[in-house]
Amino acid sequence: MKQNIKRLGILIICLLAILVFYLSYLNVVRGSENVVNPHNRRLQEYESQVRRGTIYDSKGVVLATTGLSGEKNKRVYPRGSETAHILGYISEKYGRAGLESTCDRYLLGLEGADRARNYINRLLGREQLGGDVTLTIDSYLQGLALDLLGKRRGAVVLLDPRTGALLALVSNPVYDPNKLEEIWPQLIQDEDSPLLNRAVQGAYPPGSTFKIVTAAGALAARPDASRQTFNCRGLLEVNGYELEDTAVHGRVDIKKAIAVSCNTTFAQLGLDQGAQNFVTTIKAFGIDQDPGIGLPVRPGTMASPEEIIPTELAGSAIGQGELLVSPLHMALVAAAIANSGDLMKPYLVKTVKDSMGQVLQREEARHWLNVTTPQICGIIKDGMVDAVRSGTATAAGVAGVQVAGKTGSAQNPHGQTHAWFIGFAPADQPRLAVAVLVENAGSGGSVAAPVAGQLISTALNKGY
Amino acid sequence: MSGVYYAASHSNIKSPAGGRKVERNLLFLAALYLLAGIMALYLGESGSRVIIAVAAGLTVAAAFLLVHVYWKASGFKGDHYLFPVTAMLISTGLVFLFRLDPYYGMRQFIWILAGLGTLVFTSRVLLDLRFLGDYKYIYALLGLIALILPIFFGKEQGGAKSWLDFGFFQLQPSEFVKILLVLFLAGYLAENRAVLAAGARSLGGISLPGLPEWAPLVIMWGVSLLLLVFQRDLGAALIYFSTFLAMVYAATARIFYVLFGLGLFIAGSSASYLLFDHVRARVLIWLNPWPYIDNIGYQITQSLFAIGSGGIFGAGLGQGYPGYIPLVHSDFIFPAICEELGLLGGAGIIILFMMLIFRGIKIALRVRDEFLALVAIGLTSLLGLQAFIIIAGVTRLLPLTGVTLPYVSYGGSSLVANFILLGLLLNISHEADDSL
Numbered sequence: 001m002k003q004n005i006k007r008l009g010i011l012i013i014c015l016l017a018i019l020v021f022y023l024s025y026l027n028v029v030r031g032s033e034n035v036v037n038p039h040n041r042r043l044q045e046y047e048s049q050v051r052r053g054t055i056y057d058s059k060g061v062v063l064a065t066t067g068l069s070g071e072k073n074k075r076v077y078p079r080g081s082e083t084a085h086i087l088g089y090i091s092e093k094y095g096r097a098g099l100e101s102t103c104d105r106y107l108l109g110l111e112g113a114d115r116a117r118n119y120i121n122r123l124l125g126r127e128q129l130g131g132d133v134t135l136t137i138d139s140y141l142q143g144l145a146l147d148l149l150g151k152r153r154g155a156v157v158l159l160d161p162r163t164g165a166l167l168a169l170v171s172n173p174v175y176d177p178n179k180l181e182e183i184w185p186q187l188i189q190d191e192d193s194p195l196l197n198r199a200v201q202g203a204y205p206p207g208s209t210f211k212i213v214t215a216a217g218a219l220a221a222r223p224d225a226s227r228q229t230f231n232c233r234g235l236l237e238v239n240g241y242e243l244e245d246t247a248v249h250g251r252v253d254i255k256k257a258i259a260v261s262c263n264t265t266f267a268q269l270g271l272d273q274g275a276q277n278f279v280t281t282i283k284a285f286g287i288d289q290d291p292g293i294g295l296p297v298r299p300g301t302m303a304s305p306e307e308i309i310p311t312e313l314a315g316s317a318i319g320q321g322e323l324l325v326s327p328l329h330m331a332l333v334a335a336a337i338a339n340s341g342d343l344m345k346p347y348l349v350k351t352v353k354d355s356m357g358q359v360l361q362r363e364e365a366r367h368w369l370n371v372t373t374p375q376i377c378g379i380i381k382d383g384m385v386d387a388v389r390s391g392t393a394t395a396a397g398v399a400g401v402q403v404a405g406k407t408g409s410a411q412n413p414h415g416q417t418h419a420w421f422i423g424f425a426p427a428d429q430p431r432l433a434v435a436v437l438v439e440n441a442g443s444g445g446s447v448a449a450p451v452a453g454q455l456i457s458t459a460l461n462k463g464y
Numbered sequence: 465m466s467g468v469y470y471a472a473s474h475s476n477i478k479s480p481a482g483g484r485k486v487e488r489n490l491l492f493l494a495a496l497y498l499l500a501g502i503m504a505l506y507l508g509e510s511g512s513r514v515i516i517a518v519a520a521g522l523t524v525a526a527a528f529l530l531v532h533v534y535w536k537a538s539g540f541k542g543d544h545y546l547f548p549v550t551a552m553l554i555s556t557g558l559v560f561l562f563r564l565d566p567y568y569g570m571r572q573f574i575w576i577l578a579g580l581g582t583l584v585f586t587s588r589v590l591l592d593l594r595f596l597g598d599y600k601y602i603y604a605l606l607g608l609i610a611l612i613l614p615i616f617f618g619k620e621q622g623g624a625k626s627w628l629d630f631g632f633f634q635l636q637p638s639e640f641v642k643i644l645l646v647l648f649l650a651g652y653l654a655e656n657r658a659v660l661a662a663g664a665r666s667l668g669g670i671s672l673p674g675l676p677e678w679a680p681l682v683i684m685w686g687v688s689l690l691l692l693v694f695q696r697d698l699g700a701a702l703i704y705f706s707t708f709l710a711m712v713y714a715a716t717a718r719i720f721y722v723l724f725g726l727g728l729f730i731a732g733s734s735a736s737y738l739l740f741d742h743v744r745a746r747v748l749i750w751l752n753p754w755p756y757i758d759n760i761g762y763q764i765t766q767s768l769f770a771i772g773s774g775g776i777f778g779a780g781l782g783q784g785y786p787g788y789i790p791l792v793h794s795d796f797i798f799p800a801i802c803e804e805l806g807l808l809g810g811a812g813i814i815i816l817f818m819m820l821i822f823r824g825i826k827i828a829l830r831v832r833d834e835f836l837a838l839v840a841i842g843l844t845s846l847l848g849l850q851a852f853i854i855i856a857g858v859t860r861l862l863p864l865t866g867v868t869l870p871y872v873s874y875g876g877s878s879l880v881a882n883f884i885l886l887g888l889l890l891n892i893s894h895e896a897d898d899s900l
Binding site for chain 1 (some may be wrong): 506557558571644654657710713714715716717757765768769771773775776777779780783784785786802807811815817818821822824825828829834837841844845847848851855856859861
């Protein structure tokens, strides 16, 4: 029996030892992961003890800073509503959102050497300091994009396709984060949902901009599709349903079909490649994923391949099926074509420094997805260049620079079509990729394309 | 503390009976720890609140030493380490209760005094425990009655209907029944050990004892478990069950029984998972509490926030926000300790329990009488498993089942019962010393 008692005793002591290891794991390995959960009410308490760090744009412009107002630290957003959707807010009453919440661990000095430093600061009764965060956003371009949207509801996403760095991420309407607590009751009742970040959380039918994805899938499934011609009679019959085109385009190949945005050709290309291949292509573009930019992105939604009947497939191939995507995802589609099929991981936070200026984290260009081949991208790019030169997207043209683009006018149950434009420039060596969406505003070519054109033109002039 | 402990660990057998120097020195440390804790809590403050807390701290520290003086005078030869280690746990609990809510601090203070009285009483009246083995069926009967009472006359609290309301205080019978359970099992196993270990007949290559030998065991276990299910006291059920398995293993060394027991456990927990919503909810929030952060997952996520916020060194006594955790003064006192004393403080508590278990096992190994050895290992397992179950629960290592952290959590029944447990262990060690 002594032997049994000994073994049992060792077992119980081991159980307790496991607790010590597990507790160490929770604290050391998992670190502050649990602490920075926006539901942790301690964050609000820390807020009053810590001088929260500053958020800068890529040029060093202050986007968020902490000033003293009376006894309490007050968060100030010098660019106001312009960056509201990116930065989010911290509010005692209404919680935490946006990058302010995602970067809490750095801004509140809970990471790296700051953790130990602030521990000592607290013991000594000194002010605790948070670290600083620098974004990839250029506040000038951000402001310009917002101005270009004006009073219209919509979103603009501008990024560097070579790195994935997001230069502008705009959602309209906006709100003033400096007055959040006063205007909150109106904000949540406003029918235009100003709190919604349309650029990443919006769910829109992509319309004809999705033909880029359909083209990539068709060319991957059957490389000789590039030499095939289609005869557009302005109508395509699918299982007894008639799919109407905007015009009778006559004999077109795939490039021409992109340039003139021929519905019947792309519906046919969708049917030819089959539901399975179509869905695989959508996934290859990362449309079903949240790429993890620091803001929650709504993954695109679609019917599962088994449920896609031919009429749904033909509709989805021209962006009018059950498929819903965010403007960010469509900007990534453009970026993937621009970067020869190699999609870089999009990101918003460039560098994170602790309160002493020591760099804690530096985001670099990272490969994300192998979307398609350079050959396929070349064919699609030619079609997109033609679309801007002489097709549906001429309004996106920029003097002296070759722009590639694709428009969309997405039908939806809420009224006029959503105006879409996605594209990149300069076409031969793209440095900018863009997606513009304007809700219920008419055709992509006349409403969205000019916004993209002006934004690209200004960005190129600024040296991007 | 462990250094002192180790350096002295071989001297106690040789120390003159009635000397108890090791205990005295360690108790001085515990008393100092308690007073330092109380002082740190009210650093730089004044007023009646401070005076009451400091007075309570001084009284408890003095009471610790008084118990020691009494034992020394009466020639008690119980283990020198059990009481000081327990005193450390009790002190931590008292300081934290004053910090969390002085109301609970004051009540715990009274309970500690009552508990210390019980401890002295136990060490005097039950000094020779061997006779206890003869009344095992009385314990079984008493235990069952004590468990049935709350079902009819009980008061529901925290989802469990396991309290008896006596007006100015409430009694949780299951805390006391756990000791009766150990006494019953020890008596029973000591008597039937040989038969149970060897088995009387063979069934498919596994030798099994006859029905009369093991039926009482299973019945006792099954009934107590059923009662607990009716009381919805999952924590106590888990402790009873694991202690039962531990003692059967210690007595028989037969893995078959353990496997059989685990099989029963899996069957029982699957059945209750299917039958009871509150069991399903526990499993659900164990697997992933985050989607339920606003309702059923609130408590456990608050606990995880507290533990995470503490870091390695803790926020410092009185500097954290453990008040966000519901029931922080009782089942959830451990995350409060982790938040303010950090990983080091939390690990310290666990190490104190390891010391208790270590001493308990030494006592069980040292005593010659089989019944007493089984009581010692049973009580030790009970203590260790209870600490393990609640700490694993609040850290989300295991599904949460509400039990108190022995000697630390607020609770009169728990405290007094655990003092009786301590007294019994000490008496057995006294016995062991005699038999050397």
